[in-house]
Amino acid sequence: MDQPAPYHQGNLREALILAGMDLLTEGGVAGLTLRRAAARAGVSHAAPAHHFNGLPGLLTAIASRAFQHFSAAMDAARDAAGPDPFARLNGICSGYLNFAQDHAGFFHLMFVSAEVDRADPDLRQASSTAYLILRGACLPFAARGATEDEPLEVGVWSLVHGYALLGFNLPNGQNRRFNTLPAFTDLLARLIADGPKP
Amino acid sequence: MDQPAPYHQGNLREALILAGMDLLTEGGVAGLTLRRAAARAGVSHAAPAHHFNGLPGLLTAIASRAFQHFSAAMDAARDAAGPDPFARLNGICSGYLNFAQDHAGFFHLMFVSAEVDRADPDLRQASSTAYLILRGACLPFAARGATEDEPLEVGVWSLVHGYALLGFNLPNGQNRRFNTLPAFTDLLARLIADGPKP
DNA sequence: GAATAATGTTGACAGTGTCAAGATAACGGG
DNA sequence: CCCGTTATCTTGACACTGTCAACATTATTC
Structure with a gap:
């Protein structure tokens, strides 16, 4: 039975x-x-x-899970981009932008929602992992880009993050499509400028 | 009486x-x-x-008002920055970052909240005005920075927007202070790179 | 001045997160 | 094996939310 x-x-x-x-x-x-x-x-x-500790607890747990998927997406995009350092960094950014587009709900929880507990250890672990992936891809360019207190990775992160968010709520009200990955690549190249350190 | x-x-x-x-x-x-x-x-x-058309209507009206304050803050910061084109653009960005820091609630309504009606004519007018302020300050650099389908202003906007938002919810969980305006200036200079067109 | 429109009030409804009290299941020590 | 303890889940309630319908009041217009 x-x-x-x-x-x-x-x-x-x-x-x-x-x-x-x-x-x-x-x-x-x-x-x-x-x-x-x-x-x-x-x-x-x-x-x-x-x-869970109420609704914030559930949202926080989901945000952690979302960060894991996010990291996996960036990892996969990087590994598919070949060996060139810029291509790898650009691949990560394209993974970033595609994830933001395809999983807007997750993205909102990960970066926007005020109801998630940003101090949660699991969440910090998961988000830190994602951060290190981007940081790792920035390292080949760090020597040229680093300021004393503001490393280049912050600039890359800001650029891709802002680009992703403006894709949703463009201030003029017209949400643009994300067929603009090549255009973003141009912007990224401008920020990196000097190429990988010799 | x-x-x-x-x-x-x-x-x-x-x-x-x-x-x-x-x-x-x-x-x-x-x-x-x-x-x-x-x-x-x-x-x-x-x-x-x-x-108002329910809560979204009120939020939309407030968002419009917030965009007007936002534009005024950027205008003032630009005019206080003197005649140099880069200084003016950087002033606008500092106005942007300070506004995001000092008026987080407004900023959230302006750029994040899904309950705001982005198609509202007043809101579009107000946000478009703000956009044109930033665009205007980018014009001296546009010739060197423009891609066919992605003008330089989108890069500047993305950079400052992402920088502002990561200031609130840094993915590693440690919100950094906004004493990093000089550091942002370095990033902006890297993006502009070639200087104003001759 | 009377009909009509604009503006506010009252009361209700479904939905939300949260809490307290009790029921049920699992577990562990005798 | 049985009983007490703990973890888990249910039920019911509470305050709060946005929204709607019905009604009252004020302003406007003809």
Whole structure:
């Protein structure tokens, strides 16, 4: 006979995270709700409180997961770009921009939402990993670009981050398409300017 | 005798916008609520519906107002920077960064919030004005920086926008202070690279 | 001055996050 | 094996939100 289906979830925390990610993908940030995630996981509305510190806790957990996907996307784009240092950095940026475009909900949680706990250790670990990927690709150019207190990677990060966000809410109201990756590459080349250090 | 105090507000729409801006400044985006703005304007909770298209309408109106302040701040910073084209562009960027730091709530409404109606004519007018200010300061450098389909101003805008946002939510979790304006200037100089066209 | 429009109020509704109290399941020590 | 303890989940409530409909009041216009 079947074992009686367990009254409790096997791993409700995980189920809630996955349900929340689905909701986020389907309905954007507004579509992700503690009660809806609970319902989708087949559980009552107050169950999540035992696994997360309220809504911010769930959002933070999802943001950590999103950062892991983000890192994986940048890694893959870099590795597909071949050996040239600039091509690798540009590949990472294209992974960045594509992720921002294709997973706007995740991106919002990762970088924008004020409801995620930026001090959470898991989140810091995940975001730090992503940061190091970009930093690593900047290293070949660091000698020429570094200021005393503001390394080049901050400039690259700012450029790609701003470019991604303005893609969503362009101040003149016309969201542009992201067929402009070559154009971004030009901007990146201007910022890097001097090429890899000899 | 006094005229009897009007039962209706003299200009409730304006009063609601000002109350909303106060709430936004005091309590951030989470502190701004239709009902609270109505209460602060001394009016019942459903009154705003006659002046705005719901909460998005109020947020959109506030975003327009915020863009006007934003433009004024950039104008002032540019005019205080003297005649040199790079100094003027850099002044605008410093106005941009200072505004983002000092008015995070406005900035969020202007560029981030999904509840703002980006198609609103007033908002488009106000944001377009701001855009033209930055564009104008980029013009002296445009000949060298322009790509066919991606003008230099988009690069400058991306850089300063990303730099501003990463100042709030740095991916490694440590929000840096904005005493780094000189460092940003270095980045901007790298992007401009060739100097004003001869 | 009376009809009409603009402006506000009241009350209700569904939805949200959160909390307290109790029910149920799993686990561990005797 | 059984009982107490703990973790997990449910139920019910609360305050708060945006929005709507019905009604009251004021201003405007003919």
